[in-house]
Amino acid sequence: MPGIGHKVWAVPDGYIPSWSHGPEPDMVSHEAVCILNTGDEDAHLELTVYFSDREPVGPYRIVAPARRTIHLRLNDLQEPEPIPVGKEYALVVRSDVPVVVQHSRLDTRQAENTLMTTMAFPVSE
Amino acid sequence: MPGIGHKVWAVPDGYIPSWSHGPEPDMVSHEAVCILNTGDEDAHLELTVYFSDREPVGPYRIVAPARRTIHLRLNDLQEPEPIPVGKEYALVVRSDVPVVVQHSRLDTRQAENTLMTTMAFPVSE
Amino acid sequence: MPGIGHKVWAVPDGYIPSWSHGPEPDMVSHEAVCILNTGDEDAHLELTVYFSDREPVGPYRIVAPARRTIHLRLNDLQEPEPIPVGKEYALVVRSDVPVVVQHSRLDTRQAENTLMTTMAFPVSE
Amino acid sequence: MPGIGHKVWAVPDGYIPSWSHGPEPDMVSHEAVCILNTGDEDAHLELTVYFSDREPVGPYRIVAPARRTIHLRLNDLQEPEPIPVGKEYALVVRSDVPVVVQHSRLDTRQAENTLMTTMAFPVSE
Numbered sequence: 001m002p003g004i005g006h007k008v009w010a011v012p013d014g015y016i017p018s019w020s021h022g023p024e025p026d027m028v029s030h031e032a033v034c035i036l037n038t039g040d041e042d043a044h045l046e047l048t049v050y051f052s053d054r055e056p057v058g059p060y061r062i063v064a065p066a067r068r069t070i071h072l073r074l075n076d077l078q079e080p081e082p083i084p085v086g087k088e089y090a091l092v093v094r095s096d097v098p099v100v101v102q103h104s105r106l107d108t109r110q111a112e113n114t115l116m117t118t119m120a121f122p123v124s125e
Numbered sequence: 126m127p128g129i130g131h132k133v134w135a136v137p138d139g140y141i142p143s144w145s146h147g148p149e150p151d152m153v154s155h156e157a158v159c160i161l162n163t164g165d166e167d168a169h170l171e172l173t174v175y176f177s178d179r180e181p182v183g184p185y186r187i188v189a190p191a192r193r194t195i196h197l198r199l200n201d202l203q204e205p206e207p208i209p210v211g212k213e214y215a216l217v218v219r220s221d222v223p224v225v226v227q228h229s230r231l232d233t234r235q236a237e238n239t240l241m242t243t244m245a246f247p248v249s250e
Numbered sequence: 251m252p253g254i255g256h257k258v259w260a261v262p263d264g265y266i267p268s269w270s271h272g273p274e275p276d277m278v279s280h281e282a283v284c285i286l287n288t289g290d291e292d293a294h295l296e297l298t299v300y301f302s303d304r305e306p307v308g309p310y311r312i313v314a315p316a317r318r319t320i321h322l323r324l325n326d327l328q329e330p331e332p333i334p335v336g337k338e339y340a341l342v343v344r345s346d347v348p349v350v351v352q353h354s355r356l357d358t359r360q361a362e363n364t365l366m367t368t369m370a371f372p373v374s375e
Numbered sequence: 376m377p378g379i380g381h382k383v384w385a386v387p388d389g390y391i392p393s394w395s396h397g398p399e400p401d402m403v404s405h406e407a408v409c410i411l412n413t414g415d416e417d418a419h420l421e422l423t424v425y426f427s428d429r430e431p432v433g434p435y436r437i438v439a440p441a442r443r444t445i446h447l448r449l450n451d452l453q454e455p456e457p458i459p460v461g462k463e464y465a466l467v468v469r470s471d472v473p474v475v476v477q478h479s480r481l482d483t484r485q486a487e488n489t490l491m492t493t494m495a496f497p498v499s500e
Binding site: 008010011012013014015050051052053055056088089090092105107109114115116117118119120121123 | 380476488492493497
């Protein structure tokens with residue numbers, strides 16, 4: 001059965017805060033892209049990262065297995081290159097099967113943490 | 126009269142923080158799924174919880190009565206099993222009549238609370 | 251020219267925190283429904299408030315003038331009755347012309363404030 | 376290739392907090408409109424700012440280059456006039472090519488920062 005959602009999603013406001021307070025790993029400032037694959041086939045995802053001052057970087061390849069959710073810390077991406085901290089970026093997620101995508105930030109630059117989240121913008125086919 | 130909204134909604138970023146600061150019950154870290162049923166028939170809901178490392182769990186059965194809103198603390202679910210804290214999950218809500226669904230988190234792991242919210246992703250039929 | 255948006259919007263997660271810290275009026279815990287009317291006709295709005303344990307209350311009548319935005323503190327509504335604090339509710343906004351609706355909460359129950367926001371859910375006609 | 380998204384987006388809840396705590400420029404209270412242009416043509420944007428008590432102001436002209444993201448601090452707009460702080464406003468973004476728009480606020484009025492974000496409301500053509 002195909003899963004629910006869309007194959008392409010966009011997030012304009014990416015920003016990994018460059019410092020943190022509090023115990024690791026919970027309180028490390030980070031952003032997460034959360035992917036839900038309700039279908040019965042694995043989702044093969046390609047992330048493209050956009051910047052303000054240079055060409056996009058990607059694809060970052062990720063698998064969201066069938067009937068699973070993946071909460072990927074964007075700080076942890078290594079290939080083709082880490083996303084720089086303290087620098088504005090944007091994200092496009094492309095999948096070969098429908099998924100649902102949400103984006104969240106935990107900012108612990110000051111002593112107390114703060115959260116923000118939004119559903120990514122779904123692109124209709 | 127049928128209510129407004131959709132019958133299927135998804136939330137990829139579920140996470141119940143595993144500790145709290147401040148007076149109970151207000152300041153217990155929690156997530157809530159908020160359901161609005163504007164119609165004249167009770168909504169019978171089935172929640173399915175998705176994980177990163179095992180098969181989905183559900184259904185969790187809930188009723189949102191006609192012309193009522195239900196703000197359900199996801200921490201409080203018991204049957205078929207509690208949602209583990211400190212572990213990433215995702216949520217799908219299925220209803221027999223149209224409803225509107227929003228998802229919010231209160232995180233009080235540090236001394237000061239922080240909130241995040243988003244409308245769930247509505248699935249078109 | 252008609253404005254942009256929709257005539258019916260819903261917000262499931264309403265909750266006015268029951269206490270506050272910090273200087274008034276900025277730091278009073280509150281919720282705001284923010285309405286943008288880009289059209290050339292005044293928008294006549296009716297708000298209906300839904301509860302978990304009793305019949306809906308309304309209409310609350312508001313005007314969003316042509317080419318204006320109204321950020322209405324829900325704490326300030328008086329007629330037909332104030333919205334109780336510390337109690338879950340939901341909101342439906344109906345307008346005679348298209349508008350755009352966003353809902354935000356400022357929670358200052360603890361020493362440091364926290365914010366959450368989401369676009370309301372637009373109902374297609 | 377045309378980019379993904381829409382040409383018109385609206386944000387009802389604009390508010391630039393009037394004071395700040397913490398090191399500049401990171402911790403200056405601000406709002407940002409984040410624009411992602413995935414297309415191969417530069418996007419020419421016009422922002423219109425709506426108020427509660429006077430006629431809209433604009434256009435504010437911005438370019439989001441091809442394959443780039445722009446995170447524009449609304450506090451920094453100068454022409455035709457700065458957006459007043461501590462005053463409610465709303466925002467409409469119009470582009471000549473499709474873009475994706477998200478709006479975020481960092482509020483550092485109290486000692487600890489708080490964030491909120493939402494995808495802007497996309498207007499279908």
